[in-house]
Amino acid sequence: MPFVNDVTGILMLGNKTNLDTVVPPGHLPRTLISHSFDQLWAHYQREPGATWLVKPTDADAGADVYLLRPGSSNNRVLLQSMTGNTGVTELLTKGGLRGFGNRYCALQEYHPHTDEKRVILAAGRPVAQQLHRLAPDEHRGNTAHRVHCAETALTADEQQLCERIGRRLARHGIRFAGIDLAHPYVFEVNLVNPGGLDERVALGLPDRSPDILQALLDQARRDFSRDAPGDFPDEVPSDHPGDDPGGLQ
Template sequence: MRLLILTNTVDCLGENDAPLSNAFRRLGCEVVLGELNAIAADDYRFFTRGVLLAQDGQSYHPGSAVVGHRGTYYLDECQLIWVMNHPQDRLFRDVWPMLWLASQHTPFVNSIEGLVFLNPKHALGYLLPKANRAHSYISNEFPLLWERYRQNSHQRWVAKPPNSTNGQNVFLLSPNGSNARVILQCLTGNTVAQESYGELGGFKAEYAILQEFITQVAQGEKRVIVACGKAVAWHGRQGHPDDHRSNIVQGGKAIPVDMHPGEIELSESVGQKLMAHGINFAGIDMAYPYILELNLANPGGLYDAQLASGVDRSDQVAELIVAHFRKSSS
């Protein structure tokens, strides 16, 4: 089996690129690391630049540069493709359709439809039972979100964009907070100020989510990695003392934790629903019994769980995925 991992750059591997490319090679697979933002077509046959990794036992680590000759690799010559990031903003209107077209002939670990439509936070209401998600309001109109906040200003809220990652622009709104109004204006595009001054430039509104704050977060948040519907790795996330966010890139720390049966059952039930839409690898942010977010494109957690626990689960992930697709093709 030849696996093509499409990533942002082969000069600095990510936290999934490195351990998973090692694991698939240990299984005897050929692994090509290709550039996601260099997808092109020759008479509508799609290819990219990439490097075929040598089967020489060399292990890569996050931050490593791939050693080898860069060549051209056609997507239809691979037996499995893994999109390990989002295309750059300037390119996604072209890259996503080309990848979808390629997926009509070659299996993808995570389906293009799932990555495009289920990765944003809008999808939580579809994927999660009501008992396992926070009540949320989604709009690109400041007055609507502001009115919802004012009606329940005695409680804490979280405000954030629906498509952000790594804790970007995630705000904690305090009860009757003096900054709540300006934060919601900012997240929805500051349309009030622009209209007041008659600025030109077209449509300015942006979507934002106003979400009830989950008190269970204070007791500890967990990142769970689910592969082919199985919870395979997890770690706790200890937030920075000066920040309400626990994201690792925002100063949070991965810590070893146990998972009780209810948490595993909930993670795997969500994993099974994701599989029905072609998503076979995902990261779940949980403060039981609530799921806070689902991360489908390059979810961190597998490598962080290894650092926290000392156990590398990448071989188990590779085995589950290879077995799933071999079964599907038989």
Template sequence: MRLLFLTQQFDVKADSNLVLLTLACLDRGFEVIWGSIDHLSLNSGGINAVGFVANASTLSSPLPQQWATFDCREFNLIWLLSLGKRQTFLDKIQLLRLVERDVRVINSTNALLHLRSKYGLTQQSTLFQHPETHASNQLAPLAEVIARGGQWILKPPAGSMGSQVFLLDRETSNYRDILRHMLGLHEDQYLLLQAYLPEITSGEKRVLMAGGEIMGCYLRLPAEDHRTNLAQGAQAERATLSHQEIALAHTIGAFCQTEGAEFIGIDMVYPYIIEINIVNPGGLGTLQGLGIDLPADRLIQQIIPG
């Protein structure tokens, strides 16, 4: 098995997904390459990546300064752990789409296009509940929603790690200024307004799934503000899932598999699904830090049986 992990930054922290998954793959005898997602290229019909061979010494010494070029079609599996620079997202998706005809890609380009942004979740009301959501790149309709009352979460459709996420209501004196700033000088940025769930003050559960099966879960408690993102100071605690939450997670896992998303993180405030994370969902290191046993090899086994 020859596997290419594509990422933007080569995160060599011991508890990073990149390191934990790499070690599990090496233990199984796989050849592992670390490649840069932002350096994909098309050369006479071939799709190339640049990077280096990952092994035990790679993880314990300075990263190689000299990178090699690899033919993406010579891998058995390409696993995305980052989408890299936003400006070139569509270019990279199109290049990977060409490779996907011959090589399995996790998660699929279809999933990356249709599940990564928050829009798709609003169309799955037969599967799960999702907070009321509005989207626009115009000030007037977004301001009108806020002016009608209620509390709203303002965020970019394809944001991550809680960046640029605001809690607003009509009493927020500068909400129109915040909208203008985030829409951009030429109103060329789309924004989402999502109804705020007061229940989230008691925490949001992150459910990590691989191959449609639950790998583990933990509770994310907001600490410094309304956000439950660990990158924004939220706290992680051990958690268990109710029978209803387990059933809902399996429903979503099965749906995501049909879309080609095999490694996901579900953010749940039952019965609501807040988000489905399909690009390197955090979880392995967090579970490990909470003393919850989830060997990365078990996750690899779900994705690559045998």
């Protein structure tokens, strides 16, 4: 049974732990993913003057995304909480619940920005995009958190970056995805719920659904007629010599 997005691709790429598989080097903020509070705290302390984000590796709509500002007494507590408060649990249970407390989270370098773009990829190419202007007192660019949405266009650099990511996703059977970016950085690649279709209509933006569906149908016909993953005959060489084309390790 063919799917728009390959199940294995969703399983392996549908969280923040494998973003570097599809996002080219230099376009991801510095990120450490761990379930160890000690490891995360040691990493944070190396640059106490920096601002960081901490967030779950597999959550949606900006849930539990916290800003760690320099000098805040909340920073240590948030990292403890986001990794399951294992120190407290082990103290109270003498290690009896070891293995149940640890949670993975991402500690990511924060790059201040006022605008993000949600870009919809279909069949490996950007087909729609909208501007998300963050609320003045927010660091999250999700529509659930009072962003102002508007129609927008991609710059030449953004277009090229999205096409590169689209080709990498296609190698893993992902034909429909959403990207959150503030160039040059990519913050999220959304595979399960890319959004941007009914949401655009609800916001009064042009309906791109017919273009997206047609692109997906055309690619599906090409893929399933030869019973192989999609290829892109017009793919160009990487603009970064030695750049890994992306693959699951």
